[in-house]
Amino acid sequence: MKRVLLLLIALATPPWFSQPTAQEKPRYGGTLNVGIHSDLYGLNPFVRMRSIDRTVRSLVYETLVSIDSKAEIKPFLAESWKISAEGREYTFNLRRGVKFHNGADMTAEDVKWAIEYAQNPQHGATAKPLLENVESVRALDRYTVKFTLKKPAVAFLSSLTNLGTLFVLPKESIPTEETKVENMPPGTGPFAFKEWRAGAHASFERFKDYWQKGFPYLDRVVFKPLPDAAARLAALRAGDLHIITRVPSQWVAKLQRGETADVSLAPAKYSGMRELYLNVVRPPFNNVKIRQAVAYAIDKQKIIEGAYWGQGEATEERFFKGSPWHFGFPERKRDLSKARALLKDAGYKGEKIVFVARQGQEEVTFIVPQLQEAGFNVVVETLEAGTYRTRSRTGDFDMSPGGGDNAVDPDEVTVEFMCDEEAVKLKVRDNNRTGYCNKQLDALFDQASRSLDPKKRRELYRKGFAILYEELAEVFLAFEHRFFGVHPNARGFTSDDNENLDTAAGGLFRVWLSR
Amino acid sequence: MTLYILRRLVQLIPVLLLASFIVFFIIHLIPGDPVEVMLGEGRYTQETYELLRKKMGLDEPLYIQYVHWLNRMVHGDLGQSLRTQRPVLDTILERYPATIYLALAALLLGVVIAIPAGTIAAVKQNTPWDYSAMAFALFGIAVPNFWFALLLILGFGLYLGWFPTLGYIDPSVNFRTFLWHLTLPALVLGTDLASTVTRYVRAEMLEQLRLDYVRTARAKGLPKRMVIYKHTLRNSLLAATTVIGLHVGRLLGGSTVVETVFAWPGVARLVLEAVYSRDYPVLQGAVLLLALTFVGVNLLVDVLYKWLDPRISLR
Numbered sequence: 001m002k003r004v005l006l007l008l009i010a011l012a013t014p015p016w017f018s019q020p021t022a023q024e025k026p027r028y029g030g031t032l033n034v035g036i037h038s039d040l041y042g043l044n045p046f047v048r049m050r051s052i053d054r055t056v057r058s059l060v061y062e063t064l065v066s067i068d069s070k071a072e073i074k075p076f077l078a079e080s081w082k083i084s085a086e087g088r089e090y091t092f093n094l095r096r097g098v099k100f101h102n103g104a105d106m107t108a109e110d111v112k113w114a115i116e117y118a119q120n121p122q123h124g125a126t127a128k129p130l131l132e133n134v135e136s137v138r139a140l141d142r143y144t145v146k147f148t149l150k151k152p153a154v155a156f157l158s159s160l161t162n163l164g165t166l167f168v169l170p171k172e173s174i175p176t177e178e179t180k181v182e183n184m185p186p187g188t189g190p191f192a193f194k195e196w197r198a199g200a201h202a203s204f205e206r207f208k209d210y211w212q213k214g215f216p217y218l219d220r221v222v223f224k225p226l227p228d229a230a231a232r233l234a235a236l237r238a239g240d241l242h243i244i245t246r247v248p249s250q251w252v253a254k255l256q257r258g259e260t261a262d263v264s265l266a267p268a269k270y271s272g273m274r275e276l277y278l279n280v281v282r283p284p285f286n287n288v289k290i291r292q293a294v295a296y297a298i299d300k301q302k303i304i305e306g307a308y309w310g311q312g313e314a315t316e317e318r319f320f321k322g323s324p325w326h327f328g329f330p331e332r333k334r335d336l337s338k339a340r341a342l343l344k345d346a347g348y349k350g351e352k353i354v355f356v357a358r359q360g361q362e363e364v365t366f367i368v369p370q371l372q373e374a375g376f377n378v379v380v381e382t383l384e385a386g387t388y389r390t391r392s393r394t395g396d397f398d399m400s401p402g403g404g405d406n407a408v409d410p411d412e413v414t415v416e417f418m419c420d421e422e423a424v425k426l427k428v429r430d431n432n433r434t435g436y437c438n439k440q441l442d443a444l445f446d447q448a449s450r451s452l453d454p455k456k457r458r459e460l461y462r463k464g465f466a467i468l469y470e471e472l473a474e475v476f477l478a479f480e481h482r483f484f485g486v487h488p489n490a491r492g493f494t495s496d497d498n499e500n501l502d503t504a505a506g507g508l509f510r511v512w513l514s515r
Numbered sequence: 516m517t518l519y520i521l522r523r524l525v526q527l528i529p530v531l532l533l534a535s536f537i538v539f540f541i542i543h544l545i546p547g548d549p550v551e552v553m554l555g556e557g558r559y560t561q562e563t564y565e566l567l568r569k570k571m572g573l574d575e576p577l578y579i580q581y582v583h584w585l586n587r588m589v590h591g592d593l594g595q596s597l598r599t600q601r602p603v604l605d606t607i608l609e610r611y612p613a614t615i616y617l618a619l620a621a622l623l624l625g626v627v628i629a630i631p632a633g634t635i636a637a638v639k640q641n642t643p644w645d646y647s648a649m650a651f652a653l654f655g656i657a658v659p660n661f662w663f664a665l666l667l668i669l670g671f672g673l674y675l676g677w678f679p680t681l682g683y684i685d686p687s688v689n690f691r692t693f694l695w696h697l698t699l700p701a702l703v704l705g706t707d708l709a710s711t712v713t714r715y716v717r718a719e720m721l722e723q724l725r726l727d728y729v730r731t732a733r734a735k736g737l738p739k740r741m742v743i744y745k746h747t748l749r750n751s752l753l754a755a756t757t758v759i760g761l762h763v764g765r766l767l768g769g770s771t772v773v774e775t776v777f778a779w780p781g782v783a784r785l786v787l788e789a790v791y792s793r794d795y796p797v798l799q800g801a802v803l804l805l806a807l808t809f810v811g812v813n814l815l816v817d818v819l820y821k822w823l824d825p826r827i828s829l830r
Contacts, residue, residue, distance in 0.1 A: 035681075035778075041552075041792060042598055124563040124570075179570060180600045197609065198599050199788055200683070200780035224778055226681060230665055231776045235680040238673045386547025386793050393551060428561045 024491065030513035031220040032490060035232045035244035039225035040202055043184045043193075044174070045167065046118055046125035051271075051405070051499065054163055055245065056223055058500040059204055059508060060101075061167035061187035064092055064111070064160050066504035067408060067496065071323075073157060074504040077106065077168055077188060087152030087452045094143040099209040100170045101186035101193075108139035113171030115147075122177050129415070129431070130165045152450050154457060155411030162408065163500070189502055190216040190509035199225065210509070217512035233485060237262050242490040242513070245499065247483045249309040255485070265483040270320045270406040270497040272480035274312075274363060277392070277400045280473050281424055281435035284353065285398060289346035291472040294399070295332050296339035297374035298367055304478050307362040312478040316469060318404075318413055320479050325410050327462045329469045339374040350377045356397035357381070358388040363401055363477065394427040395435060401477075402433065406497045410461045414445040417468055436473030489514050516821075523814050527807070534806040535588075535799060539581050542790070542798055548573065549597045549793035571597055584799065593803075594796035598789075603800040607782065611804065613683050614781035617704065617773075618766040620697050624705030625712055626759070632709070633716025633755070634748060637724060638739075648713060655710020664703045664776040671699060681778040700777045704770055708762050715758050719751035753823055760816035764809045 038052045045057050066076035075081075078092040098106040115137045118125035135150045149156060159165045173185035184193035188211065191204035202223045206216055224241065226232045229248035235241045237260065247255065247265060255263055278285040278294065285291055300314035316332060319325035353371075355378050357364040364380060371378050378399075383391065391397050407413045419437035423429050441464050448460035468474070486493050491514055494506030501507045550567045568574050572583070587594055593603035636648035672680035678699050686693040723729065724747055732742045767782065774784040782801055789798035820827045 039788065043600075121562045122566060124567045126563075128563065179567070182600050196599070197780065198596075198601075198606065199610065199784055200778075224682065226775075226778045228661070228665075228776045231668060231681065231778075234665070234668045234673050235778075238668075238676065238680045240672075240680045240682065384547075385791060386552045387545060388547075389551045390547045423561075426561065428564070430561070430564075 024514070026217050026492065026512040027514065028217050028512070029219050030217075031222060032218050032243065032508065032511060032513065033241045034221060034223045035226045035235055035241040036223050037225075037229070037232065037244075037246045038227060039199055040196060040223075043196060044179060044181045045169065045184065045187075046123060046127065046174075047179070052245070055499050055501055056202060057167075057184075058163055058189070058502045059191045059221065060184055060189045060193055061163060061169065062189050062502065063163055063165075063167055064094075065157060067158075067161045068504040069494070069496070069506065071408075073161060076504060081157070083157070087154060088149045090147040090149070090156060091140070092145050092147075094145065095211060096143055098188050098211045100188055101207055102170060103209075104170050106168055106170075106188055107142050108145040109142075110168055110171045111145045111166075112137045112139050114166060114168055117174065117176075118166070120176070122179075123174075124179055127165050130159060130162075130412075152452055153411065154452055154454070155409035155449065158409040159412055161503075162412065190507075191218075191221050194220075201225075212509060216509040218508070221508055233263070236485050236487055239487060239489065242487045243493060243511075244485040245482075247485040249311045249480075252311050252481070252483055253309065255483075262488060264486045264488065266486050266493050266495055268482045268484065268495045268497055268499040270323075270479045271482050271499045272312075273315075273318070273320075273404045273406060274477040274480055275402055275404065276367070276475040276477060277397075277402050277433045278473060278475065279395060279398050279400075279434060281395065282398075284346075284348055284351050287346045287348075288471055289342045290348055291475075293339040293342040293346070293348075293374065294371065294376070295472055295475050296335045296342065297376065298370045298475070298477075299334040300477055302334075302370070303363050303366045304480075306366040308478070308480045311481040311483075313481070314478050315476045317465060317476055318407070318410070320406070324458075325461065327465055329466065334370075336374055343375050348375070350375070353378045353398045355380045356383065356388065356391050356400045358383060358385055358401075361401045367401070392433055393429055395424060395429050400433075403480075406479075410445075410465075411449050414449070414464070417464075417473060418442050418445060434473040436471070438467065438471065441467050516818075520814065520818070523817075527810055530810055531803060531806055535585070535803055536581070538799055538802045539584070539795075540577070542793070542795060543577055545790075545793075547793055549795065552792050584796070588803075593800040596794055596797045598792045598794045598797070603796045606797055607785065607800050607804055610780055610782050610785050612685070613779060614767060614770070614774075614783060616686070616693075616697060617700055617770065617779060617781060618763065620701035621704035621708055621766055621770075622759070622763070624701055625708030625762075628705065628709035629712035629755070630716055630748075630752075633713040634720055634743065634751075636713065636717040637720035637751075638743060640721065645717075648717070652710040652713045655706045655713075660703055660707060661772045661776055663706065664699070664773055667699045667702060668776070683779050700770075700773050700779050703773050704766060708759070708766070711762065712755050712758055715755045716751055719754045720747060723747040723750050749823060753820065756816055756819055756823065760813050763812045764805075767808055768805045 036052055038050065040053050040056055041050050045061055062077050064076060064078040065073050068074045077095055077098060079095045080093045082091045094106065094108060100106060115131060115134060117123055118127045119131050121128065133149050133151060133153055135148045138146045140146055167187065169185050169187050174181055186192060190207055190210045192207045194203040194205045196202040204221045206219050210216060226235065232244045233248060233251060236244045254260065255265055278291050280286055304310060304312040304314060313320065316329045317326055353376055355368060357380060359382055368378050368380055392400050415431045417436060418432060419442050420432045421437060423432060424435045429435065444460050444464040448457050448464065451457040451460060482499065484495055491512050492510045495501065496503050496505040502509055549571060550564055584594065595601065596603055596606055599606065632648045632651065636645040639645055668680045671678045679696050682696055684692045684696050729742055729747060732746060768786065769783065770781065771783040771787050774781045782805060786798060786801050789801060
């Protein structure tokens with residue numbers, strides 16, 4: 001009977017499921033080698049850089065509140081909080097006895113300093129636009145800090161789960177008006193920064209006074225940039241690396257089937273939202289019918305199968321199915337006759353469409369023939385990252401693929417869709433890439449961000465996103481599933497939907513090496 | 516001879532100046548700027564952008580930036596990396612040994628394979644020896660480095676487990692581990708070099724073997740082996756030396772693919788990273804150093820000519 005039961009359990013557990021750890025006692029010590037798909041760009045935690053920087057920083061810095069694996073907001077550096085009735089005042093009671101890597105105690109003054117540093121335009125902090133709504137921060141006592149907002153914002157709490165909004169570091173870790181840092185300033189995370197040799201490695205040492213007692217298990221974490229995905233996977237399988245980011249999609253299915261027993265997968269399922277930006281301020285995409293024709297011309301499932309090797313979910317919306325902010329708008333199936341009719345209706349006569357893509361954006365290979373089949377005259381320009389960035393920022397494109405993080409609350413992403421006519425004029429499209437502007441939508445999103453009634457708020461957002469569903473400034477394509485690859489010797493690893501390495505949902509602090 | 520070398524060293528100055536000038540202006544011709552790359556895909560304000568631009572000294576006209584750079588360079592200061600904020604000289608010198616070790620190992624391997632293979636192929640022309648040497652040469656030229664590298668990783672790293680699949684260990688830390696890590700990347704670059712050089716050695720050798728002096732030497736009774744080792748081999752090495760000298764440039768700056776696949780922290784990858792992140796000072800410094808090494812190696816080649824063929828005069 002027992003044997004049958006074991007067999008049943010074995011059958012019910014997918015082979016790629018992260019290793020069972022319940023029976024085994026975690027071991028302390030060892031160096032964990034992590035292969036990353038791109039090197040870090042910089043060490044100043046206030047300046048955003050690329051997603052890999054955030055992934056690595058999440059080892060060193062922590063937020064006041066965090067999201068757990070059930071997408072609920074949990075205490076992290078703050079033990080508890082109180083929100084005033086009108087939603088303008090947020091008071092946090094900080095966890096006591098939390099130490100920074102330099103040995104100092106974390107206090108309310110540090111939180112206040114971090115916010116004020118980020119708000120100072122001299123510092124170029126990427127969180128500045130996100131903290132625009134914070135009017136003042138006061139340290140009520142050593143462990144109590146109060147934020148006063150300019151206007152009520154329900155989403156403020158969830159935005160604080162994002163490392164890009166706020167993290168805590170000792171006050172004055174970076175001198176005022178200084179942005180250059182040679183080392184990562186201390187944080188409260190499970191590992192402290194040791195050194196970074198660009199192109200070679202970035203290493204982090206165990207923080208023995210970490211507030212989550214008994215953690216972390218590892219002595220050291222070393223990140224090694226290895227941009228070639230095949231080489232990264234081979235090194236993982238050979239045991240030279242313990243964890244790798246972004247397992248090549250063509251391998252995921254094989255690994256899931258258990259064809260290679262030497263690697264398991266840890267999903268970061270919704271970290272790769274993929275979309276298509278349409279430049280709506282110039283012809284031909286200033287015509288909504290032509291934009292709609294794009295949506296009917298493309299076959300998202302084919303793109304997922306081709307470019308992501310089946311590892312993705314098609315979407316019509318910014319938030320994935322299962323998120324509280326998914327509204328269930330009807331799926332647009334590929335319909336060539338409809339696309340052609342829309343093009344004809346709009347008077348499209350084969351004007352050239354410049355499709356600006358970045359190297360490595362594989363979806364382009366599949367989107368372009370689909371568009372051409374529908375009658376679009378598409379010319380692709382594949383550019384290296386820096387050039388691509390400039391082209392998209394200045395608005396010098398007709399269409400361009402892009403992506404975004406998995407957001408927790410719509411408030412974090414609405415700026416992508418709200419009017420910024422000045423940015424279009426000055427050719428500095430930093431937030432709203434497409435140039436889309438609709439005052440009615442702005443009003444809805446603005447109301448929603450102030451609303452305290454969750455039901456009403458959801459309804460306002462639904463209305464707003466319904467406009468976008470029809471107007472299509474951006475065509476949402478899919479959530480590309482991303483996976484960490486894990487060597488059998490590395491136990492207990494889980495990540496979240498944003499490829500973070502230290503949150504309430506899991507991360508490297510729980511990882512230990514069996515050998 | 517000394518005078519010749521001195522004169523060549525003085526000639527270096529305009530070459531390096533020109534190299535730095537070309538690199539400086541070409542990198543600025545590419546669209547994209549370091550501030551945008553630095554701020555990445557996240558959201559930021561125009562204010563932030565302008566401030567960072569100013570802090571990096573990128574708001575000044577290009578020629579002023581060049582003059583500033585030149586002035587600092589002459590004083591031995593290559594500036595700071597825009598990306599890591601560390602001194603450029605430190606950054607480059609840290610990565611330089613890895614590149615040099617790899618290039619030297621590849622060079623050694625290439626020469627050790629190519630000279631005997633080319634010689635045997637020529638002496639035993641149209642025999643299986645010749646065919647296998649030429650098949651090897653063809654393989655080396657035809658197979659892309661990245662593919663060969665991945666093949667070696669899979670074969671020797673993953674399935675056999677003989678060699679590590681990635682990384683670099685400084686020889687001062689552990690010399691054996693260093694060699695261990697060096698083997699596969701050196702094999703890839705060495706094969707590449709060997710295949711080219713083998714063909715040159717063979718062609719040159721075939722030509723020499725048909726010359727009158729060989730017939731004379733054989734006629735006066737010198738054994739074939741003696742003729743080959745003492746006379747023709749040395750004469751055939753002239754062309755090979757030129758090719759090797761030029762190939763060093765490829766080993767230094769062009770081993771990007773191999774450095775990337777093996778996570779080998781060399782200068783070639785540093786250059787690529789600097790281009791991607793528009794890290795102008797690092798790029799400038801690295802190119803300068805590579806140009807310097809390249810010119811140095813070719814000076815060495817010229818001196819070697821003299822040794823190989825005393826008729827050549829260095830003036």
